Amino acid sequence: MVVVPPSAHHHDTPGSPTLEIRNITKTYPGGTQALRGVTLSLRPGVVHGLVGANGAGKSTLIKIIAGAERPTTGELRWLGTSTDWRRPADAQSAGVAVVHQQSPVVPALSVLENVYLGNEATGLWRPQDRIAEFAALCARVAFVIDPHTIVAELSVGDRQMVSILRALAQNPALILLDEPTASISPAERAGVLGAARSLAASGVAVVFVSHFLNEIMQICDEVSVLRDGQLVDEFDAAGMSVERMVSGIVGNRLHAVEAFKPAHAIGEVVLDVRGLRSTSMGSVVDLEVRRGEIVGIAGLLGSGRTSLLKAIFGADRRVSGEVIVNGESISASPERAVAGGVAFVPEDRLSQGLIADWEIWRNTALADSRELSRRFGLIDIAKERALATRAQNDLGIVAPSIDAAVKDLSGGNAQKVVFAKWIYKTHHVLLLDEPTAGVDVAGKADLIKLIRDLAARGIGVLVVLSEFEELLSLVDRVVVLRHGAIEAEFRADDVSVAELTASVGGLA
Ligand SMILES: Nc1ncnc2c1ncn2[C@@H]1O[C@H](COP(=O)(O)OP(=O)(O)OP(=O)(O)O)[C@@H](O)[C@H]1O
Ligand SMILES: [Mg+2]
The missing domain is CATH 3.40.50.300 (P-loop containing nucleotide triphosphate hydrolases)
Structure with a gap:
């Protein structure tokens, strides 16, 4: 309109x-x-x-x-x-x-x-x-x-x-x-x-x-x-x-995203998606992400971006295909995916299990879902608190301390807490759906730096981001999704925002 x-x-x-x-x-x-x-x-x-x-x-x-x-x-x-x-x-x-x-x-x-x-x-x-x-x-x-x-x-x-x-x-x-x-x-x-x-x-x-x-x-x-x-x-x-x-x-806070991408090593394939289809996906997808690599998924609304991430994570029932993480086939269940070293930060973050009355640190500790903490016994409080402190610094979470209750945080800062829940607990693959939504200009720079650091430590990242300028400033490679199928692929350095926009719309 x-x-x-x-x-x-x-x-x-x-x-x-x-x-x-x-x-x-x-x-x-x-x-x-x-x-x-x-x-x-x-x-x-x-x-x-x-x-x-x-x-x-x-x-x-x-x-x-x-x-x-x-x-x-x-x-x-x-x-x-x-x-x-x-x-x-x-x-x-x-x-x-x-x-x-x-x-x-x-x-x-x-x-x-x-x-x-x-x-x-x-x-x-x-x-x-x-x-x-x-x-x-x-x-x-x-x-x-x-x-x-x-x-x-x-x-x-x-x-x-x-x-x-x-x-x-x-x-x-x-x-x-x-x-x-x-x-x-x-x-x-x-x-x-x-x-x-x-x-x-x-x-x-x-x-x-x-x-x-x-x-x-x-x-x-x-x-x-x-x-x-x-x-x-x-x-x-x-x-x-x-x-x-x-x-x-x-004000005088630093906010510039480094325009250049720090060079980082790209290793062996850590996520191998073969012939994958789920109940909510129209087509079959094949996709690889290597260690240290950040791969973007570009597509219009309804192109199946979120469905693809969910299918990989096992949150949607699989119709066919296989997901191999670090050499091992992961069956379609979020618990298996988490146990296999995969983390998923969904788009709809605020409905994803933040407990409003709990402190920041207790919320970030909850990441591996109740199912897992039950399996592994009690959580290590000192370790979890240290992790929350690290998250507060890395992500610039504005709060008096890690003991502040999540309900007392601003919207953007609560989002960062959900983010923190997941990202430190991933060993192999990080799936991100619109990671910068609701985050202010300075916070976006913090977030992009953090994602790059995780990749530099050998994690493979697959990210959906609707802002193409931001997407291209973050990723190494971008795949274009149309009607649930991968229709094109570019190296981020070889494609402009205009070309990508044309491609997702099926015009190029
Ligand atoms: N109920 C509350 N109790 C205590 N502190 C609160 C409460 N609600 C908000 N705050 C604090 O007040 C400050 C302003 O928060 P506010 O939600 O107004 O920010 P905002 O500008 O809307 O941010 P965002 O862009 O993240 O939504 C923050 O430091 C926040 O932690
Ligand atoms: Mg607000």
Whole structure:
């Protein structure tokens, strides 16, 4: 779909603010100062971008506006009047709708039920009463979907659109979108970005949080940059540039990814996939990864990238073929794969067994699944704590200590914990699905360095990454997947982003 560009006109006639945020601070119990005196205004028809590193305070600000957290000091003024929202329902009835970073759609229910459940103040409703209303909501954001589809069957991108529809069903004056595009493919992002623009065009005030600065450039009328809980820069469309955002976000933190790839030795074949097909794959795949090699999988949404990783890991039932790791055939079960030295960091990381109330170190210790720790007896606490400390350094996990509970971490930092669970326990093969989703610009550089270090230690890496520029900066070789089959293969040094884009689309 076409993304409507920011309008140049509303700055001439700025409406009076929908919400004024005045000198807000937030100190969490435990002492973390997440916000330190933030002041900004949100106006009708304006898309306000909010950027900042993992842990900068973006979600905290969103939660305060949504009534889910209360500010420690400061004032919120809604349509000119001071307010004190004590719970989400207060903000909601005033006209604030939010799509949270970890958006809870209910997979077992239909699209229609997800959109209207919980928006129902009282009584029963019959789905058929809402069909016309639902169609009107969809039209507002140019989204097409059968309302009776079960959400479990939808792609992550469509689920995100369902969350947006649900927020929209409240007919809000202000809508808060906290990283709505973090884990969806570039192709699906256009729908979400277009939705944000059309909401603003209909007079809603929009807050848009993203680590993808090109998206901010594309749809925001103005931007606020948060660093360590402080507003360090603000500008409108005219003053906006990626460079300015990056320097505001990272401050004096180092962030450059080394442009050159350190030379590393590539050894014997460590992962040999022969004639593999699984229940969710359309074709048979043959693929080899060598020790020290980083191989990328490029493909469009639905090309079978995730299915291929799952089939290798044994998470999907195999129809045919064989997976040989370090010379040994691994039968199709995740436990066997783990025991054979394979690790898989899935795309949908936040649902992958983080225990929110547990400390960071206990979560990273849990990697080999309960099944394995039961088999091998008690865990070695000192060793596990040392590993968590190492992960905190390697990945730049922002937290007071490894004893912090995962529920108190920012979204991006919680993702890094899931990552840490797996990567240190792999001996032979590392499978990664969208490893940089939700991670800020500086964190991406840390992550890429870490993946390279693991490869340099002789691990074979197979990685799915939708951002082709990032993919090519990481991998040695890239295979192109179309309809579940490998259709092309390039050395990373021999292919451009444009050529790869053409190839995944079947144009080259
Ligand atoms: N419930 C909580 N209890 C204690 N500390 C918290 C809590 N929620 C967040 N924090 C801390 O507050 C700070 C800001 O977190 P916040 O979630 O607002 O960051 P963010 O900018 O949204 O980051 P990300 O890009 O990773 O989502 C972090 O240091 C985080 O660990
Ligand atoms: Mg966040």
